[in-house]
Amino acid sequence: xxxxxxxxxxxxxxxxxxxxxxLRRALGPLGGSMNAGQVYVTLARLEKAGxxxxxxxxxxxxxxxxxxxxxxxxxxxxxxxxxxxKPDLVEFHLKLAAASASRLADPVELxxxxxxxxxxxxxxxxxxxLAEPDGSTGGLLLEGVALRLQADLRWLEAxxxxxxxxxxxxx
Amino acid sequence: MNVLQVRGLAKRHGQKQxxxxxxxxxxxxxxAGQTLAVMGPSGCGKSTxxxxxxxxxxxxxxxxxxxxxxxxxxxxxxxxRLRRRSVGFVFQAFHLVEELSAAENVELxxxxxxxxxxxxxxxxxxxxxxxxxxxxxxxxxxxxxxxERQRVAVARALANExxxxxxxxxxGNLDTAATNEVLRLFAHLRAEGQTLxxxxxxxxxxxxADRLISMRDGMFVEDTWLAS
Numbered sequence: 001x002x003x004x005x006x007x008x009x010x011x012x013x014x015x016x017x018x019x020x021x022x023l024r025r026a027l028g029p030l031g032g033s034m035n036a037g038q039v040y041v042t043l044a045r046l047e048k049a050g051x052x053x054x055x056x057x058x059x060x061x062x063x064x065x066x067x068x069x070x071x072x073x074x075x076x077x078x079x080x081x082x083x084x085x086k087p088d089l090v091e092f093h094l095k096l097a098a099a100s101a102s103r104l105a106d107p108v109e110l111x112x113x114x115x116x117x118x119x120x121x122x123x124x125x126x127x128x129x130l131a132e133p134d135g136s137t138g139g140l141l142l143e144g145v146a147l148r149l150q151a152d153l154r155w156l157e158a159x160x161x162x163x164x165x166x167x168x169x170x171x
Numbered sequence: 172m173n174v175l176q177v178r179g180l181a182k183r184h185g186q187k188q189x190x191x192x193x194x195x196x197x198x199x200x201x202x203a204g205q206t207l208a209v210m211g212p213s214g215c216g217k218s219t220x221x222x223x224x225x226x227x228x229x230x231x232x233x234x235x236x237x238x239x240x241x242x243x244x245x246x247x248x249x250x251x252r253l254r255r256r257s258v259g260f261v262f263q264a265f266h267l268v269e270e271l272s273a274a275e276n277v278e279l280x281x282x283x284x285x286x287x288x289x290x291x292x293x294x295x296x297x298x299x300x301x302x303x304x305x306x307x308x309x310x311x312x313x314x315x316x317x318x319e320r321q322r323v324a325v326a327r328a329l330a331n332e333x334x335x336x337x338x339x340x341x342x343g344n345l346d347t348a349a350t351n352e353v354l355r356l357f358a359h360l361r362a363e364g365q366t367l368x369x370x371x372x373x374x375x376x377x378x379x380a381d382r383l384i385s386m387r388d389g390m391f392v393e394d395t396w397l398a399s
Binding site for chain 1 (some may be wrong): 351358380399
């Protein structure tokens with residue numbers, strides 16, 4: 001959540017209420033479970049850590065937050081870091097949304113980097129499976145690992161399809 | 172040394188509105204001993220690519236070099252010889268001769284390459300042993316399981332010690348256990364230094380290779396080294 005909020009601020013300074021809305025929109029139906037207070041608590045923490053600062057907004061009763069230099073560096077690092085050992089779905093989803101909104105990274109390229117990482121892991125898993133005799137219990141665990149990697153790879157295919165369409169339309 | 176070298180390779184079918192660019196300008200170097208998987212959805216041109224690499228089809232444009240010899244401009248006779256001796260094909264549907272035993276299927280290309288029946292028998296026995304089917308030598312293909320049939324087909328592809336084995340969806344007709352049989356055999360070939368190019372739409376099969384190329388609409392979109 002911290003990283004997602006930072007990435008959303010990379011596009012432009014906003015107040016907490018707007019950030020909450022955007023986060024909820026990015027999460028889709030899953031956003032309903034998000035507590036509005038969480039955004040403010042997170043912003044306070046980020047401010048303490050020196051990653052965001054308050055700016056004067058158009059209305060005195062609303063605090064506008066902006067990224068500091070350290071905050072910007074943190075966003076850039078987060079966007080291009082490949083999740084190991086496997087991506088957290090929600091985090092990766094928010095990362096793609098934030099990359100697209102902030103124009104700091106190409107979501108399709110982030111998907112590609114993640115896919116290469118997963119294929120390397122699938123390579124290792126498959127080689128290990130082939131080294132096991134058929135029907136062994138050790139092989140069974142590896143089979144589970146391979147099936148999960150395959151599911152993640154399929155999801156990345158869907159991500160690539162949708163985000164390449166979004167990016168094409170926004171060009 | 173590169174076993175395969177491809178420059179600006181293209182294959183077009185049809186004309187004008189119905190023009191299909193099955194392979195649309197690809198470059199490729201495959202060094203000796205490499206196992207390469209080309210992955211993509213059906214219709215991306217990966218099978219056509221494999222046919223061009225093995226001299227089964229001629230390209231519309233570009234060059235294919237096999238062990239330093241240019242094959243896209245070779246004569247029909249030279250191509251036929253090349254397909255018999257330098258390239259081993261493995262197909263999704265096995266393509267075994269149903270009237271011949273497993274051993275006879277493997278002997279056939281050895282005989283066609285000009286060896287004596289005795290040499291052919293000896294070679295077939297050795298290869299069937301290598302693919303773990305020595306005890307199935309006299310069986311007709313229909314008496315074998317899918318995985319066994321494909322292993323016979325791999326033995327046949329190896330009959331004349333090809334420079335490269337080209338496999339087109341080699342596990343497309345197989346269940347998980349039979350797929351692993353064939354992949355274990357490929358792993359064994361890799362360990363022996365056999366150059367192998369396979370095309371597949373199956374990520375798990377592709378992941379067993381050293382190197383993975385993703386293909387879309389006749390072009391390479393990604394070239395990833397998988398082996399650590």
